[in-house]
Amino acid sequence: MLLDRALLAVFAGAGPRTAEVCGLTVADLVRDVNGCLLRLHGKGAADCNVPIDDIAVDSVEAYLADREQRFGTVDPGDPLFIALNGSPITSGMIEYRVDLWFRWAGVPRPDGELAHVFRHTFAVGVLRNGGGLNELQAVLGHKNLATTSLYTKVAAQAARDLARISPVLAHLRATRFELPGDASAGLH
Numbered sequence: 001m002l003l004d005r006a007l008l009a010v011f012a013g014a015g016p017r018t019a020e021v022c023g024l025t026v027a028d029l030v031r032d033v034n035g036c037l038l039r040l041h042g043k044g045a046a047d048c049n050v051p052i053d054d055i056a057v058d059s060v061e062a063y064l065a066d067r068e069q070r071f072g073t074v075d076p077g078d079p080l081f082i083a084l085n086g087s088p089i090t091s092g093m094i095e096y097r098v099d100l101w102f103r104w105a106g107v108p109r110p111d112g113e114l115a116h117v118f119r120h121t122f123a124v125g126v127l128r129n130g131g132g133l134n135e136l137q138a139v140l141g142h143k144n145l146a147t148t149s150l151y152t153k154v155a156a157q158a159a160r161d162l163a164r165i166s167p168v169l170a171h172l173r174a175t176r177f178e179l180p181g182d183a184s185a186g187l188h
Helices: 002-014 018-022 054-071 091-105 116-128 133-140 145-164 167-174
Strands: 029-032 035-041 047-051
Touching (some): 002 018, 002 035, 002 054, 002 091, 002 116, 018 091, 029 054, 035 054
Antiparallel strands (some): 035 047
């Protein structure tokens, strides 16, 4: 369970690709006076230092402490995440774990790579909370800003959807009346 929590914390807290998570070592989790960073080794040998919140790091450190009790000393060059048999975690193992999360939560399984859903959720969340597109591009490791800008469309649509479900607007729709001479009266 600590492995699941740590994986979820990393996916939700930094938005990495599954392959990047598989390639992480213990030394790639960097904590200093300025906060925490996750050193991701991305596509095309592009390394990227991504900020990650202390709460996510706490979950990873709890997993590492438990792992050390079960498997012995954890060295900086060791894989950050390992399977129950001690081997480095693989993308197939991560997909299996994430599929379990969806089933446990009773959430319909989305199409495509399951763990990638958390990358999208991370990106849209950053934009919804005021993060800039250029900063998001750097964090996600996208070479092309056009790739990152796809998330703005998702975030904008989600904002429009939120506006539509406002309780006040629902009340106005339910109590709608037509003004005399309203040219749009037939459109309601």
